Amino acid sequence: MAGCDRNRQVVWRNSVLSGTVKFKQVRQYVAVGLVVLGMTGCAALPNRSGPASPSTPQPLARITVATPDLDHDLLAQLMAGELGLAGSDLKVASQAYGKAMMISNDPEVAGKAAALAIAIHDPDGAARAIDRWQALGATPAQLAQARAELAVEQGRTDEAKHQLSLLLASGDKDAWRLFGRVLIGSRDSALASNLLESLATPDRLPPDPKAWLAMSQLGEQLGRHTYAQQLADGAMKRFGTADTYAWAAQLKLNNGDRNGGLNLLKQAQVKDPGNIGLRLTYASVLGQSGDYAQASKLLERGPQNAQTYAMRAALAASAKDNKALEQVYKQLSQAPSDVRESSAYLLGQLAEVLGRKEDALKWYDQVSDDDDHAFDADLRTAILLQDLGRSAEAHQQLAEMQTDYLDQPAQLRRAYEVDADLYLRDKRYAEAIDAFSHALQVVPDDPDLLYGRGLAYAQIGKINEAVADFRRLLKVKPDDIDASNALGFTLADAGRDLPEAEKLIATARAAKPDDPSIADSWGWLQYRLGHLDQAVEVLHSAWENGKDADVGVHLGEVLWKQGHHEQAQQIFDQVRRMDPKNSTLQETLKRLRP
Structure with missing residues (x-):
């Protein structure tokens, strides 16, 4: 005790x-x-x-x-600074780090305070932070970089040049990288360009091709094309590496010298034939020039990865070469597992193009949730299920997507829109309207959604609602020609507001004189106005140019009304052979032959 x-x-x-x-x-x-x-x-x-x-x-x-009070609590100030950065409030972050550096012995805190003060254009705060950083042990290169950034920010050319010279003379292994950071971060591109050209000269640059290329690229980014090309050419002659040839080629291409660029790319590829990046660049330029065959041959040789397969597929698709697509599909489907897994979406696309819908479904199912194409794979799955007659599964897939992407408006809107489009295919107009309406709750006044819902309303005879959607669309997007045509046709078909309908369709016709759907609207309007001969002339021309089923039905009805029953029947028979389940034909025949 x-x-x-x-x-x-x-x-x-x-x-x-x-x-x-x-x-x-x-x-x-x-x-x-x-x-x-x-x-x-x-x-x-x-x-x-x-x-x-x-x-x-x-x-x-x-x-x-x-x-301790908050101003002297290091942890509190550091937390406040990080919260400011997380919220993109650089002023709050700078104030917090300015206090933190005075109660911390960590040079990194002072360095961060200096960078933030420069970022918010606080020269006095930056100067204090740099002095504190120096006292805590910043390296000469770090100090020169910070003071150069401050001088560039203030437009003090001589001081900036002095500090950048100190930086380059510091012996720091990252000196040229830090030099580039100072200039690329400048708001004054003219000042940055002058400093670059005066200090990053061939006689001062180190014997390292990466430094030469970096400065050339910086010059190109700052708009100093001649300087960039001179450095690139100098690097190519001095070092002769594939990378220097490739960058010099890129500059020539940027300046419109296609032949010169292609020649250098060819030489770069010869110097490093196993470099997949070079082959991709060279093939891309060839493809952009329409030389799909040569580009494909180039990519077929040498090592393959997901990128080469993807570009080969794109080239084959551009050339409409199904044989080449088949070859890419076969090779890619037998590639190593890591390549197949990362290319599952591409394999699905290729299978679709080649008409292998069941195989496409299997590939899309293998697209991982963290793949950039995960959403698109799910969407294509729904469309394929519909194509395969599995409508219920298609809509179930889309319903699940509408839940999964509830917090992502762009994807949610698209899932609803595809759902509506699939219902339209099946002429399930009420469900289509419901899906379009849900999508419009996500993106109000979206022109495409209003257009789709307006068409669905018109199909079930809800003319007022259809007209309202088309008018709303035109208010949002007055120059939408398809909407003008749709509203004009809907009014004409309903026999109401014909002067407005005539004005709308005339506007659409002037914008797209060869569009058969607009010609159909114009011909149908003439029929509603009682101008049967003019209607037949317009509709007959549209029918001959496009053989659209609805145009044929309209032409047949006008001919019937003129008493040309035999001619009308011939048109109706052609429509029936084209589209046996055409609802417009069925409704028209009931009216004409009750």
Whole structure:
């Protein structure tokens, strides 16, 4: 028992009096001390010298733990700075790091404070931060870079040039990279360009092709094309690597010298035939020029990866070469597992193009959830299911997508739109309207969605709703020719507001004089206006040019009304052979021959 006071003193000293203990640790040790005292029971033991005075406080009761204010709490300032950065509030972040650097001995904190002060255009704060950084041990290269950035920010050309020269003379292995960072971050491109050309000269650049290329690329980005080309040509002659040839080729292509660029790319590829990136670049340029065959041959040789297969497929598709597509599909489907897995979406696309819909479904099912094409793969799956007559599965797939992408408006809108389009295919217009309406809740006033829903309304005879959607669309997008035609036809078909219909269709016809659907609208309007001869002339021309089923039905009806029943019947028979289930034909025949 005699040791109880000593125990208290040990806990007291260890927990509170140590001046080197951090604040959070102090609070923790106090709590531990209380637990220890409670467990030993010392506080309940009688005092040997007599009863304890009730007014005498326990030792711990006299302890005061000092709590630093926020301005002097390093952790609080660092957290405030990071929260400011996370919220893109650079001013708050700069203020917090400015306070943090004064109570921290970490040079990185001062360096970050300097960078933030420069970023918010606070020259005084930046100067203080740089001085603090120097005091804490920043390297000469770091200091020169920061002071150069500040000088560039303030437009002090001579000082910027001086500091950049110090940076390049510092011997730092990253000096040229830091030099580039200073210039690329400048708001004054003219100043940055002048500094680049005056300091990054061939006689000062190190014997490293990467540095030459980096400065040439920086010059190109700053608009100094002549300087960029000179450095590129110099690097090519001095080092002769495939990369220097490739960059010099790119510059020639950028400046419109296609032949010169292709020649250099060819030489680069010869220097490094196994470089897949070079082959892809060379093939891409050839493909852009329409030389699909040569581009394909180039890519067929040498190592293959997901990118080469993808470009080969694109080239074959551009050339409409199904044989080449078949070859790519076969090779890719037998490629190593990692290539197949990363190319599952491409394999699905190729299978679709080649008419292998069941195979396409299997490939799309293998597209991983973190693949950039995951959404598209799910969408194509739904469309393929519909094509294969599995409509219920298609809509179930889209329903699941509408749940999965509930927090992604662009994808959610697309899932609803495809759902609506598939319902339209099946002439399930009520469900299509419902899907379009859900999509419009996600993206109100979307022109494509309004157009689709307007068509669906018109199909079930809800003319007022159809007209409302088309008019709303034209208010959002007044120059939408298809909407003008759709509204004009809907009004003409309903026999209402014919002057407005005539104006709308005339506008559409002037914009697209050869469009058969617009010609159909114009001919149908003439029929509604009682101009049968003109209607027949327009509709007959549209029918001959396009053989569209609805145009044929309209032409047949006008001929019937003129009494040319035999001619009309011939047209109806042709439409029936084209589209046996055409609902417009069926409805028209019921009216004409009740």
